[in-house]
Amino acid sequence: MLRSPQAGLKVIAVDEQLRVIYEDNVHFDKDLPEFKTQGGVYIHSDRLTVTSPVLMWVKALDMILEKMKSSGFNFSQVRALSGAGQQHGSVYWKKGSIEILKNASSELPLHQSLKACFSVANSPIWMDSSTASQCSALEKAVGGAQRLASITGSRAYERFTGNQIAKIYSQNPEVYMQTERISLVSSFAASLFLGAYAPIDYSDGSGMNLLQIWEKVWSASCLDACAPGLEEKLGCPVPSHSVLGPICPYYSQRYGFSPDCKVVAFTGDNPASLAGMRLQEGDIAISLGTSDTLFLWIQEPTPALEGHILCNPVDSRTYMALLCFKNGSLMRERIRDDCASGSWDEFSKALSSTAAGNNGNLGFYFDVMEITPEAVGIHRFNKDNQKVSGFPKEVEIRALIEGQFMAKRIHAEKLGYKVMSRTRILATGGASHNKKILQVLSDVFNAPVYTIDTTNSACLGSAYRAIHGLVAETNVSLADVVKLAPEPRLAVTPTTGAEEVSKLGNTIFLLISCLLQNVVVMNSSSKTD
Numbered sequence: 001m002l003r004s005p006q007a008g009l010k011v012i013a014v015d016e017q018l019r020v021i022y023e024d025n026v027h028f029d030k031d032l033p034e035f036k037t038q039g040g041v042y043i044h045s046d047r048l049t050v051t052s053p054v055l056m057w058v059k060a061l062d063m064i065l066e067k068m069k070s071s072g073f074n075f076s077q078v079r080a081l082s083g084a085g086q087q088h089g090s091v092y093w094k095k096g097s098i099e100i101l102k103n104a105s106s107e108l109p110l111h112q113s114l115k116a117c118f119s120v121a122n123s124p125i126w127m128d129s130s131t132a133s134q135c136s137a138l139e140k141a142v143g144g145a146q147r148l149a150s151i152t153g154s155r156a157y158e159r160f161t162g163n164q165i166a167k168i169y170s171q172n173p174e175v176y177m178q179t180e181r182i183s184l185v186s187s188f189a190a191s192l193f194l195g196a197y198a199p200i201d202y203s204d205g206s207g208m209n210l211l212q213i214w215e216k217v218w219s220a221s222c223l224d225a226c227a228p229g230l231e232e233k234l235g236c237p238v239p240s241h242s243v244l245g246p247i248c249p250y251y252s253q254r255y256g257f258s259p260d261c262k263v264v265a266f267t268g269d270n271p272a273s274l275a276g277m278r279l280q281e282g283d284i285a286i287s288l289g290t291s292d293t294l295f296l297w298i299q300e301p302t303p304a305l306e307g308h309i310l311c312n313p314v315d316s317r318t319y320m321a322l323l324c325f326k327n328g329s330l331m332r333e334r335i336r337d338d339c340a341s342g343s344w345d346e347f348s349k350a351l352s353s354t355a356a357g358n359n360g361n362l363g364f365y366f367d368v369m370e371i372t373p374e375a376v377g378i379h380r381f382n383k384d385n386q387k388v389s390g391f392p393k394e395v396e397i398r399a400l401i402e403g404q405f406m407a408k409r410i411h412a413e414k415l416g417y418k419v420m421s422r423t424r425i426l427a428t429g430g431a432s433h434n435k436k437i438l439q440v441l442s443d444v445f446n447a448p449v450y451t452i453d454t455t456n457s458a459c460l461g462s463a464y465r466a467i468h469g470l471v472a473e474t475n476v477s478l479a480d481v482v483k484l485a486p487e488p489r490l491a492v493t494p495t496t497g498a499e500e501v502s503k504l505g506n507t508i509f510l511l512i513s514c515l516l517q518n519v520v521v522m523n524s525s526s527k528t529d
């Protein structure tokens, strides 16, 4: 029921009929200003290193539980809890912290007891891209990028945890040596509820460049390439539906939780969204949160140099494919501020006043180095495919949104996904509130778009996973557990005629995208030569 994304901490509680009975959040920048984060993070002066203060996450948990308590929430009725964290980020527990965690006094908020527990105060998070040299070394150590992808589901990515750990070890070996346990953001949050170090689940563990996704064990060659003695610091990975144990006494004493309340393994935010959206095979899920992600349920994946294959969080025999785009909401917000006076309403009006296909005007908008494709900068092309330096405001807004969705379609198709007549697009995340944005999504994919009641699918998915955890050992599927839950709702259908326009746009977009990527890659390699 808990989720710790980048910008804040969110909570949802559901009853036995799977109705949402409580929903709340803590916003890091606004509610915890003493940490001075922007969007929940610190972007360091090199513009590559991105971290979040780990104690801010603990304080946010204290705060949200206090809010629930003051609203009269009945904690004693909670039978199970689970949660999700932004993927790839890591937390470093100092030697001896396990005792402090186990024995935290229920008289104190948790952040006070855990003040001295972290050997790295600012945790590296998914936005970090400062580990290029560690990525090259890891790929080299295992026999190349494709070999690493075949073992772990992904070639080396800078934000993936193994590379982040390798950086900490190489820059600060003494800090690494002082660390007794390394958690992901998800297993860290689970540890706070367990009062013990929680294991990493298979699904979030697949975002580390360390797990053999087929055998579901740590890869000795990847571990050795990153840092010595790493296996011991990570603990054994477990199936995502595992019950980790009962909630620790701290929560019964301070908030009135039942001592029988079970803690089910926490997982990554995207895997939890897959559960919350009740994804079926053939569907495509698009999360429009801080980052944009696209994911699919997949039976027999073939890991490639683009995209990620993760263990499926709700079915250990299958997988999920994931594509992540860094220039998501923050990019849309920047263009909203520049072209629509900071108003989503005005932004939406611009989408209504321009035609699908944008009269041939196309744009690529990457304020920060994109993950897929690896490109940066703002690149605009008119209907004659000539590069132009600017667009009128409304054209700019449509070029941004069409470009973002064309990139998603093209890259999903490269992973082998085919839009079929039964394809449903399930949209979630903050920007899925915006119907005009969803209309463009529907037109570009030529498929209907559905949403669920809450845009907070990762949090809802965590609640579903908590219930599923109670029965998963008896072979009951998540689909069975959530069959009473409200079905996704049809939000928009494709505009007649939009398909032809978007097909043409897609082809041109693909051509320019390939050229652009090559130019960027060539430029960056000539820089390092």
Ligand SMILES: Nc1ncnc2c1ncn2[C@@H]1O[C@H](COP(=O)(O)OP(=O)(O)O)[C@@H](O)[C@H]1O
Pocket: 005, 006, 007, 008, 288, 289, 290, 291, 329, 330, 332, 333, 344, 428, 429, 430, 431, 432, 433, 434, 437
């Ligand atoms: N009406 C809207 N139109 C477009 N984007 C929106 C709208 N409302 C919120 N957003 C975007 O949603 C983002 C937050 O999404 P959310 O899913 O809550 O983030 P997270 O991934 O951190 O959980 C904000 O950055 C904001 O840009």
Ligand SMILES: O=C(CO)[C@@H](O)[C@H](O)COP(=O)(O)O
Pocket: 005, 006, 007, 085, 086, 087, 088, 126, 159, 207, 268, 269, 270, 289, 290, 291, 292, 293, 322, 324
């Ligand atoms: O890096 C990825 C996925 O690979 C991101 O999707 C993170 O999991 C964080 O997501 P937000 O919820 O903050 O957008």
